[in-house]
Amino acid sequence: MYADSDAIPVTVLSGSLGAGKTTLVNHLLGNAGERDLAVLVNDMGSVNVDAELVAEGSDLDVEGGVAELSNGCICCELQDDLETAVVRLARNRDFDHLLVEASGISEPEPVARLFTTSSRVAASYELDALVTVLDTRRFLDAFAGTDVPERRGTDDETRPLSDLLIEQLEVANLVLLNKADLCEPAELEEAEALVRALRPDAETIRTEFSAVDPDRILGVDLFDAGRLGEAAGWQRALEEDGTNGDDAHVHDHDDHDHRHPDEVYGVDSIVVRHRRPVHPERFAAFLRELPDGVVRSKGVAWVAGRDLKIDIAQAGPSVRASASGPWIAALPEVRRDLYRSNRPDLEWHDEHGDRRTELVFIGTDLEAPRLRSALEDCLVTDDEWEREDDLENPFPSGDDEAVVLREPSSKRSPD
Secondary structure: OOOOOOOEEEEEEEOOOOOOHHHHHHHHHHOOOOOOEEEEEEOOOOOOHHHHHHHHOOOOOOOOOEEEEOOOOOOOOOHHHHHHHHHHHHHHOOOOEEEEEOOOOOOHHHHHHHOOOOOOOOOOEEEEEEEEEEEHHHHHHHOOOOOOOEOOOOOOOOOEHHHHHHHHHOOOOEEEEEOHHHOOHHHHHHHHHHHHHHOOOOEEEEOOOOOOOHHHOOOOOOOOHHHOOOOOHHHHHHHHHOOOOOOOOOOOEOOEOEEEEEHHHOEEEEEEEEOOOEOHHHHHHHHHOOOOOEEEEEEEEOEOOOOEEEEEEEEOOEEEEEEEEEOHHHOOHHHHHHHHHHOOOOOOEOOOEOOOEEEEEEEEOOOHHHHHHHHHOOEOOHHHHHOHHHOOOOOOOOOOOEEEEEOOHHHHOOO
């Protein structure tokens, strides 16, 4: 049960545009039974269409029962408005449960943090669950490399939808595989397997027209504040694989170098670690040519010529690299020793310190030996290592920089 019995439970709904979030809200309002629900909706544009749709499907009106946020995304520039709205709702209305329907371009984690940090919001509310609604057909198509629409409505309109789908899935406690009637049974099973690989702890429910028993959505107490931002499939794979602290080989377990989250549907998870830098151009080519079956890649890379941690994030057809600061081993001795003393579990190599490449690949029908061999071919030779600063390098050279290495095919090769 909730830590504070007086706190109002909150369900945050996320999902791509058209996935069925508003339909779900209207369904919950129409079948709430004894519950008194309050709804906060966010839509892009000067007129909040979703708020009007929700109001039409309920006894609430836009001015009274639905708090409306427009012209932005509640996870970023409207964060202050969100805080004001939910505090006002708690002060002025008597209700049993709050639904926050995020816009189709919102990442749910920043929204969730508003309800879990020390603030006037957290004092009145308790997160019940983060629910992601998937258009299952679109989800499968996005990671099959076809029909990948761009992510619209943000400052960075080049990001494909697959990036956002991953972000919404990897924090979800509950996933609705909506529009299930548009998929074959085998496709639904594949979608469930992919969700399990990307977010192992999430529950899944197949739905048509977002019709689901409210008792499976509301009052489920699935949210764990201690695991917000954790327990994504790639993190679980790293945790279960362990660490070896040695050189350039994949961690082996009884001659297996990958996990099988769901062998029946061909979904694998492969962890690769190296203690030798990768050649920048060969590694970039490797990332650009990842097989279509790789749904998600995540990790850190030691790139020759860059004494920075290079974070790699791939979601379907999108591959990005960003710099997240120097390796601890590259810091001045005093700072390096301080960091190490504060992190007793830090994996440390006598020669290379914390420098390493550590990547997780999640996908369908992955060929582990081929993937491992291709990555090993990216490692620098001794001669290349000696002249690493002279190598052509497409990777970020400064903190907080990012480089797009691959985009959806529709953007890479326009007809």
